Amino acid sequence: MYDTNLEAVKASGLLSDASVWSETVMDVINSTNDRRQLRQTYASMLVYSDLEDQSAIWEDIKDYFSSDFLNAARLTDYNEEIYLDALDDIQQQVLNCGGGSITQYGLPASRGGARPSNLLRRERAYNKTALKESVEEKVKLLNSGQRGVYEHVMHRIENGHRYGHNGVFVNAAGGTGKSFLLNLLLDTVRSRGKIALAVASSGIAATVLSGGRTAHNMFKIPLMEFDETKACSVKKNTELAKLLQQTELIVWDEVVMANKNMLTAVDITLRDIMDNDEFMGGKVFVCAGDFRQILPVIRNGGKEQELAHCIKSSYMWEGLAKMQLTENVRLKKDDVKNSKFAKQLLTIGSRESGEIYFGRGFGVRATSREELGYKV
Structure with missing residues (x-):
């Protein structure tokens, strides 16, 4: 019994x-x-x-x-x-x-x-084991410039940060391995089980980043006239606010294209969510871009308005550590023609070229509209 x-x-x-x-x-x-x-x-x-x-x-x-x-x-x-x-x-x-x-x-x-919310779950959904193995291999491929930025950012993440020292701007011309570096930073943080957010100023640029989204989509940045400043549409105690509170690293690519008021909106919002007065709420903030490329687009605005609303005219510019990538990693050493063309583009962008000459083989020639349309 x-x-x-x-x-x-x-x-x-x-x-x-x-x-x-x-x-x-x-x-x-x-x-x-x-x-x-x-x-x-x-x-x-x-x-x-x-x-x-x-x-x-x-x-x-x-x-x-x-x-x-x-x-x-x-x-x-x-x-x-x-x-x-x-x-x-x-x-x-x-x-x-x-x-x-x-x-x-x-x-x-x-x-x-x-x-956790679905937002948190998506940002934690990365395979940490696979990322760790990938990071170990990719770190070995960094050149000296990339390694300097990588170690600088990781040091800030691992050892704490304070205003004026938790923001980094990476000035990188095309072909210098900027996307490779930014994705490696994201993968390193995620491989440790932490949250890293990747945003860009345009949809095309966002697709290059692992888990990338546009800044407007991620931070709910409101549409603003060029002279407006508004906070983002993120309320405390929402899923997005909780995600931002737990974020270790924010990467913003093509930041040169962004109106400085967009950055101000994110800064105001993060300070409010984190209940402090630190830059970007105390988050490690890495932004990158190339001033040789497109500045903010201002409706009916000219060069002066564009310059007045780019990141260099923002109060946060002085608080960013400036770092630069210069080594072109795309070009092969034996590719003389492309190497020469790449150097020419850089000298034009840096206003060091003087008079600009194009060889006979540059571009496609057409003698009529019909021929031009056909060749394009």
Whole structure:
């Protein structure tokens, strides 16, 4: 005689066969797409079975247990956060069945707290192991200029920062490996399980960054006339505010194109969200661009208005550490023609060229509109 039905069933040896439980789980998977029901069944097994290794089923089919959370987060690859979502739910189901912590059944620990938002989950969805391996290989490829910027930024992240020292501007002409460097910084922070946000002033530039978005989209920057200054549309206690609070690094590419009022809006918003008066709320802020390229576009404005609204005219310019990439990493040493052309472009952009000459082979010649249209 036993005090409970469970003890009697266990004593009869009816719960000792792991294959029975595996078949039960597969029956649920094959009969329904309801993953919550699957987790409920598994929770009952954890509490009522006497399997020696109750975690084996979890390890074998944890993707099935977690697939609804993957879809809800709009992700394509499973990661630790998605599995924790499933473990949180299993833990709750186990408690409902009268059980204890799922760790006593051999499973990994659940969070034991509130689930992160989808915004946080997406920014934490990177494969840390793969990123660490990639970072180790890419760091070896840095030239001296890139390495100087990389070590400078990582030192600020690892050792704290204060106003005037947590912002960096990287002046980089085309071909100097700017995108490679910025993505390496992002990957390094993300490989450590931290959050790094990547934004750019245009959609095309954003696609070059890993996880990149436009600055307007990320920070909810309002549309402004060139002489306006507004805060971003981010309220405290929202998912986006919580994401920004936990962010370690912000990378902004093609910042030269941005109206300085956009940067001011982000600065004001981050100070408010972080409840401090530090530049960008105390976040390590890395921006990059090339003043040889496009300045802010001002409707009906001329050169003076463009210069007055670029980042150099912002109060934050003096607080940014200025660093520069000069080595062109795209050109092969034996590519004399392209190397000569690249150097010519740089001298034009730097106003060092004097008179500009183009060889006979430059461009495509046409003798009529029809021929021009055809050749274009």
